Amino acid sequence: MDAVAGHNTPLRLFWWKGVANFGDALSQIVVAHASGRDVVHSGIGGADLVAVGSIIQIVRRKFANGGTGRPVIWGSGVLHPTPKDFLEHVDVALVRGPITAALLGLKTDQFGDPGLLIAEALGEAPQPTDRIGLVPHHKQVDDPIFARLVHDHDQVDLIDVRADAATVCQQIARCHHVFASSLHGLITADAYGVPSTWADPGEESHLKYHDYAASVGRAMIAPIDWDTIPDHLNTLPARGPLSYAAGIKRAQAALHNSFPVQMRTSTYAGAT
Numbered sequence: 001m002d003a004v005a006g007h008n009t010p011l012r013l014f015w016w017k018g019v020a021n022f023g024d025a026l027s028q029i030v031v032a033h034a035s036g037r038d039v040v041h042s043g044i045g046g047a048d049l050v051a052v053g054s055i056i057q058i059v060r061r062k063f064a065n066g067g068t069g070r071p072v073i074w075g076s077g078v079l080h081p082t083p084k085d086f087l088e089h090v091d092v093a094l095v096r097g098p099i100t101a102a103l104l105g106l107k108t109d110q111f112g113d114p115g116l117l118i119a120e121a122l123g124e125a126p127q128p129t130d131r132i133g134l135v136p137h138h139k140q141v142d143d144p145i146f147a148r149l150v151h152d153h154d155q156v157d158l159i160d161v162r163a164d165a166a167t168v169c170q171q172i173a174r175c176h177h178v179f180a181s182s183l184h185g186l187i188t189a190d191a192y193g194v195p196s197t198w199a200d201p202g203e204e205s206h207l208k209y210h211d212y213a214a215s216v217g218r219a220m221i222a223p224i225d226w227d228t229i230p231d232h233l234n235t236l237p238a239r240g241p242l243s244y245a246a247g248i249k250r251a252q253a254a255l256h257n258s259f260p261v262q263m264r265t266s267t268y269a270g271a272t
Helices: 022-035 056-063 098-104 114-122 144-152 165-173 183-192 207-216 226-235 245-258
Strands: 011-014 039-041 072-076 091-095 132-135 156-158 177-180 196-198
Touching (some): 132 183, 177 183, 207 245
Parallel strands (some): 132 177
């Protein structure tokens, strides 16, 4: 891969613009942390790096027949089976999970979603509370069921992933438990050690959830229905270490170890 010109220049990162997507916002924050550099948005054709999100199919559409650049894939995933004809035109540092790797024919046992570094990137976490967070996918936030759940249950808060990403992360971090259909709501909860339950993501493909869960050894077979949440509120376990915490640490280490060294600032002194 060609070296990025000037270690202290802004790093060009592709993320999907046009919608308030929580994962995209996390991508910029985490990549700035991992590189020690400013990060600016780039179209896929001019990007140095692609990171958070199910965006490999977008990379494939641009680079199936070559291209003028050669981006690095770091922690991205697929949304559906994707042809492998683009792989010779990009560099793969890490993919999100073993389903992505299997579909692309990559032989590796190292995986990680960059969103798992968000707690480290943002610094000190807030003190835990007894609040229960609802973190729906951005397409679901305005569904009346969430206003009804908040109205009927005093300990329940709706966390809107369309808000400022750092604020959303802090809201998740202080929760006793999170119910989320936002994939990066679940991942942010994992990054902060907050117990979480997968809730119905509507029309969103389940592949990305299973891909992530397999990457950290999390049992996440099927989502619950949002209207059953009242049945779960009185049976939530105490907040303690997650049973798959070792898998999260393994993925975090893989993310640090795989980040392209040539993309880090020359004075970078981040975690390894």
